[in-house]
Amino acid sequence: LCRCTGYVKPVEAVLRAAARLRGETVPPLSSPPMRGKALPFIPPIGGERGGEAIPAPPELFAPPAEPPPPPELAVGRSLQPATTVTVMPKVIVAPQSEPLRVVGKPEPKVDALKLVQGKPAxxxxxxxxxxxxxxxLHSPHAHARIKRIDTSRARALPxxxxVLTYEDVPRVIHSTAGQSDPIPGPLDTVSFDNKVRYVGDRVAAVAAETEEVAEEALRLIEVEYEVLPAVLDPREATRPGAPVIHDEPDYVPFDHCEPERNIAARIRIDLGDVDEGMKRADRVFEGEYVVQRVQATPIEPxxxxxxxxxxxRLVIRSSTQVPFHIRRMLAKVAGLPVKxxxxxxxxxxxxxxxxxxVYLEDICAHLTIATGR
Structure with a gap:
């Protein structure tokens, strides 16, 4: 349907227009879509109507009026009817099209065969x-500073x-999310840091010939932490005197963010005059709603x-949804040109x-650069 024709089917609208051009009488629409219905109430600017609906004017849905008779032309002292010429449009009937071969027909799933065959997809x-x-190696603490880290035993393991830590990887501040460029958010992440900010934060990474050797190497890494106060409630986190999570000097703020108050971003959206809407509302409901933490869990990790x-070239094969964002951000982190x-x-x-x-890609890139593999 098309609003340009008052929700008349485009084909029907074209046929009616062609008939009128040929001089034929076009019957009125049998059932206009909104005949007899009220338009939604739209208060005029600067005034009110009390909330009643404004009925649709009858002429809104009336069929087009017949054209007026041609005016008479004065020639000398006599009046003669004007001469009109009706130009008949050339009507070309399209040939019968062939039956559709794709639209409306079942199609096999593109990757169905390789999936059911168990191929490496x-x-x-x-x-x-x-x-x-x-x-x-992940942090066991929600907020702590690394006072000492010893990787010598892990490096010596056959x-x-x-073995990589914050002492081995260049410190490049970036954002893990890059849905646009420039990135709409603070730059508050490095591959490894001497401070951990949540349980599970990165402390070190190892690359080994087998999974068992890699896990043993993690156990051989010695880390001494200075445990810092954690913030577990959003209101407590923004109050004066709360522990500051991002106190690093190279933090790049985002619009309206306040890292000293643990506020990553502040977004406000006003639609219309909110205060006036509250005054005019029959009922105003206010409440505070808390939901549990939500985490999507796809089958593939x-x-x-x-x-x-x-x-x-550094090749990254990843279960990512944003390959071009990954490439752009890793170029900066790894110190490589995008190409x-x-x-x-x-x-x-x-x-x-x-x-x-970016969750794993930068760590894997650093390990490949360090090992050449």
Whole structure:
């Protein structure tokens, strides 16, 4: 349907217009869409109507009036009717089209066959010769500073090819989410830091020949923490004197954010005159609503595979939803031009928005750069 024709089907509207051009009598519409119905109430600017509906004017749905008779032309002292010429449009009847072969017909799913055959369709399904296994050591504390970290025993373990901490990786401030450029949010993340800000934050990463060796290397890393007060309530976090989570000097703020009050962003949207709307409302309901923490859980977990290809490009095979964002952000983090980074996004087993951030890709990239594998 098209609003330009008053919700008359476009084909019917064209046929009616063609008939009128041919001089034929066009009957009025049999059932106008809104005949007899009231238009929604729209209060005039600067006044009120008390809330009653404004009825639709009858002429809104009336059929077009017949054209007036041609005016008479004065020639000398006599009056003669004007001469009119009706131009008949050329009507071309389209040939009967062939039956549709795709529209309305069932189509096999593009990747159905490889999925039911169990072929390597997902990020972690690929195995490569010389592949190393990466593991991450996570923080057990919600807020702490790393006073000392000793990786010597882990590095000496046979089968370990790299151990990385904040002492080994360049500090490049960035955002894990890059839905646009410039990024609409604070730059508050580095690959590794000497401060952890939540349970599970990154402390170190290892690359080893087997998963068992990698896990043993994590156990051999010695970390001494200075546990700091944690903030567990959003209101408490914004009050004066609350522990500041992001106190790093290279923090890049976003519009209206206040890192000293733990506010990452402040967004306000006003539609119309809110105060006036409250005054005119018959009822005003106010309440405070709290929901539990929500986390999307796709069947496929996060997975990432990185390596150098034959053209000396860093290849990132990841279960991401945003391959171009990953490439743009990792170019800065890894210190490589964008043209030397290739991101492969295979089929993902669900994402639901969860996989729109950098979670593993920068760590895997650092391990590949450190090991050459």
């Amino acid at each position: 997902f990020a972690a399904d690929v195995e490569m010769r010389g592949l190393l296994i990466g593991k991450i 089968g370990v090819h790299a 996060y997975a990432c595979l990185t390596y150098w290809d034959e053209d000396d 030397r980074i290739r991101v492969i996004k295979p089929r993902i087993g669900g994402g639901f928005g969860n996989k729109q951030e």
